[in-house]
Amino acid sequence: MHKAVLLQETIEALRVEPGHWYLDGTFGRGGHTAAILENGGRVLAFDVDSEAIAYGQEAFATHVEAGQLILVRENFDKLAMVVRQNVPDEKISGILFDFGTSSDQLKDQHRGFSFDGDAELDMRMDDRLGVKAKDLLAVLSEKQLANLFLTEGGEREGKAIAHEIVWQRQKRGIETTQQLVQIIEKAKHDRRGHLNPATKVFQALRIAVNGELESIQAVLPQAMKVLAPKGRIACISFHEGEDRVVKQVFKEWQSDGIGQVVTKEIVTAGEEELQDNKRARSAKLRVFEKNAEYV
Numbered sequence: 001m002h003k004a005v006l007l008q009e010t011i012e013a014l015r016v017e018p019g020h021w022y023l024d025g026t027f028g029r030g031g032h033t034a035a036i037l038e039n040g041g042r043v044l045a046f047d048v049d050s051e052a053i054a055y056g057q058e059a060f061a062t063h064v065e066a067g068q069l070i071l072v073r074e075n076f077d078k079l080a081m082v083v084r085q086n087v088p089d090e091k092i093s094g095i096l097f098d099f100g101t102s103s104d105q106l107k108d109q110h111r112g113f114s115f116d117g118d119a120e121l122d123m124r125m126d127d128r129l130g131v132k133a134k135d136l137l138a139v140l141s142e143k144q145l146a147n148l149f150l151t152e153g154g155e156r157e158g159k160a161i162a163h164e165i166v167w168q169r170q171k172r173g174i175e176t177t178q179q180l181v182q183i184i185e186k187a188k189h190d191r192r193g194h195l196n197p198a199t200k201v202f203q204a205l206r207i208a209v210n211g212e213l214e215s216i217q218a219v220l221p222q223a224m225k226v227l228a229p230k231g232r233i234a235c236i237s238f239h240e241g242e243d244r245v246v247k248q249v250f251k252e253w254q255s256d257g258i259g260q261v262v263t264k265e266i267v268t269a270g271e272e273e274l275q276d277n278k279r280a281r282s283a284k285l286r287v288f289e290k291n292a293e294y295v
């Protein structure tokens with residue numbers, strides 16, 4: 001079961017007030033939403049994954065029936081529209097994003113996110129999307145693949161891996177996670193470090209399949225628009241690409257006089273959480289507060 005990361009730090013940063021509305025852009029298993037509800041807040045939550053929403057409807061049925069929680073299966077890049085449709089007259093006091101995939105998605109053997117086990121190379125969080133990871137491997141050029149592995153995964157041996165992919169796809173096609181794992185193992189020379197050799201390529205493909213960085217770019221201005229004065233936006237990132245977008249946008253907002261970065265130092269997990277949750281190792285929290293006079 002997914003464990004919410006930086007839970008206490010995020011909830012404290014949002015300064016939840018009873019009866020106020022909050023947005024959870026990435027519901028998952030509802031760890032952060034549950035904490036907002038426990039503090040008396042009301043939540044409009046998004047997830048693109050039908051399984052996450054179905055889980056939420058059941059596990060949080062009482063809150064849904066009481067009108068304290070609204071669950072929407074939608075990409076958070078439609079945030080402004082979903083807010084207009086569901087809580088048109090409400091002020092939004094805080095907004096949270098806990099980017100990426102949940103542990104439940106990663107562990108699901110059928111969805112192709114993980115290099116453990118064997119599955120079709122799918123990797124869609126939203127199964128309404130038309131392009132799976134195996135489709136990208138089939139159509140992108142060698143240069144495009146190498147570039148994707150380097151820019152979205154930080155994989156320095158991306159060129160060699162892309163070369164091997166193009167060779168193998170001509171020979172027999174690439175359909176499964178284990179086929180890709182074998183290709184990566186064959187192409188990579190540098191096996192140092194604690195990461196599985198396939199980690200960075202899998203990350204890069206997942207980010208591309210789900211358009212993750214584009215969604216973050218698209219949602220932040222919308223989030224700022226719907227946020228009430230003195231409201232806060234909290235973003236938890238797990239890799240360099242996500243964090244770079246958040247950091248840049250927060251910096252621009254601050255220099256435009258829209259508000260201040262609250263987290264002068266990035267917030268990371270403490271020893272106790274790290275012992276308990278491996279996923280927390282790479283989590284980084286940044287928080288921004290909108291000025292009282294900025295509407």
Ligand SMILES: C[S@@+](CC[C@H](N)C(=O)[O-])C[C@H]1O[C@@H](n2cnc3c(N)ncnc32)[C@H](O)[C@@H]1O
Binds near residue numbers: 004028032048101
């Ligand atoms: C890291 S998990 C969130 C976990 C959650 N905070 C919790 O404590 O259970 C990220 C979730 O966000 C969803 N997600 C990722 N990108 C999304 C997007 N652009 N729009 C909506 N949901 C998204 C994923 O499907 C996943 O369920």
